[in-house]
Amino acid sequence: MQSTSKKKDDRKIAIYSRKSKYTGKGESTKNQIEMCKKKIAFQFPDVDLENDIIIYEDEGFTGYNMNRPDFQRLLKDIRNNKIKVIAFYRLDRISRNVTDFSNLVTELDNYGVVFLSATENIESITPSGRAMMFMSSVFAQLERDTTAERIRDNMIDLAKTGRWLGGNTPTGFDSEQIEKITIDGKKRKLFKLTDNEEMPIVITLFKKMLELKSLTKLETYTIQNDIKTKNGKYFTRWALKNILTNPVYAIADKDTLEYFKKFDVEIYAEEKDFNGSHGLMVYNKTEHKGKNKIVIKRDVEDWIISIGKHKGNITGKDWVEVQDLLLKNSDMRYRKPSASNALLSGILRCSHCGSFMRPKLKNKTISEDGRRRFDYMCELKEKSRKQKCDCKNINGLEADDLVMEKIKELANPTSLFYQSLKEISKNTFTEEYKNNEELKTLRSSLSKNEKDINSLLDKIKYIDIELLDDVSKEIKSLKEQNIKIEKQIKDLTNTNYDEISDKDTSDLVLNVLDTYFNEFYNLDLNTKRNLIKLLVSSITTDGEDITINFIGARNIKDDTFPTGEDSK
DSSP states (O other), X not given: OOXXXXXXXXXXXXXXXXXXXXXXXXXXXXXXXXXXXXXXXXXXXXXXXXXXXXXXXXXXXXXXXXXXXXXXXXXXXXXXXOEEEEEXXXXXXXXXXXXXXXXXXXXXXXXXXXXXXXXXXXXXXXXXXXXXXXXXXXXXXXXXXXXXXXXXXXXXXXHHHTOOOOSSOOTTEEEEEEEEEEETTEEEEEEEEEEOTTHHHHHHHHHHHHHHOOHXXXXXXXXXXXXXXXXXXXXXXXXXXXXXXXXXXXXXXXXXXXXXXXXXXXXXXXXXXXXXXXBEXXXXXXXEETTXXXXXXXXXXXXXXXXXXXXXXXXHHHHHHHHHHHHHHGGGOOOOOOOTTOTTTTTXXXXXXOOBEEEEEEEEEEOTTSOEXXXXXXXXXXXXXXXXXXXXXXXXXXXXXXXHHHHHHHTSTTSHHHHHHHHHHHOOOOHHHHHOHHHXXXXXXXXXXXXXXXXXXXXTTTSOGGGHHHXXXXXXXXXXXXXXXXXXXXXXXXXXXXXXHHHHHHHHHHHHHHHHGGGGGGSOHHHXXXXXXXXXXXXXXXXXXXXXXXXXXXXXXXXXXXXXXXXX
């Protein structure tokens, strides 16, 4: 391939490889790269395969969108005019989305970058090659869409059975196997939901919602009456709403039938089956969106409704009335007051009950330096209307200023905190520990595993939701290895591993202090909060004093100081 300028002569050939799963099945990224090298060597015999090629690999990422770390790195290099050819094993390694692919081709044309497939007779140099390239892209998306349609068809078949598909059961239910059925020629276990000891709580929640007509008041009611989840925690508004909007509790009767008819929902049951003898089952309720694959509820119109094998507990009339109440109140829903300058929001806790102290703005009150005044109020105190906690509010601006001043003092090399960290950081432990090669190897393995764990965690925001199990298993395996390694370290030395951890923590905190705290006051609010979280294990208040418990320096006495004038 002839270049038109010296600048283009200097550009590299990129090899891009992608694999959707962390498995040994299929064409690995390494195999893809080798195939591409052979194609490049044939197509461009003068290319130096060691120095003229840049390799980009994404393993565990879908081809349906462009949110892949090494693919984004490739795009960046293209836009910086570093790449002249993209070689790949097969076109669907680049993209399975026709629109994205078309836009990509247009952009790459502007940079004079061409495509080269290692296994397909397609390229972007000739008109016929470009036509074949777009046709392959269309078929790649068609294959994906057909798969999605087949999954939906299977879901519809399952919906017709009214079976519980497994997973976490809704509050108030357990699941039990009742029989085996045949679907697509395969024997499958059929499960149904059965009431458990939590169902009376669910029934009470619906009853009180109809009475109180407010989600916020319902939350207060549950706290005041010690109605808790099976884990012993108070119900949040979010948890309450999830229960109240779940059709699984509703009886399949004429009221629920008419309700879902209004939304033109797909109903896989005869009208005569809505006779009040069973509850509802809903499929296709959730989807995964965005780079982080966040689970969100689909619109009601996309649900698939069926008759379950379980009995319903809430009449259709009451369930529909609750939905109407929630809809009516949605524009007047609870909005927690916030203070944009509340430094300790999400950090400060009530020492009486352990709840967060949340900022509560004062009406039209401005401080002398122009800041909006606010208090920190115990969240449980507010939700329970003072029945479960009576911690006093504290002056927010004064508390923030005192903590900031204290944090600033920490960075002073003469402070007790700083000196204590230095002492721990200097700890070299025993000579046996220092020179033991086996210990060094163990520490190296421990560090490598931690880096691998962090790398996998970084990838979670890009991967398909169905791959999370693979990644979770890898992370769990690495953590189990680390537990064994830490035990070996402890067995091989008289040094307590907690002391080693303290040294690592102290080194980190010292680095943070030296790097950031001279400019602490000039940092943005979120950065300040994150730095504070690095330095303290907790900050609590009893409504009178604030207590800061620092990390990394065990011999430092917990620092307690008054907040000044109390804010009632």
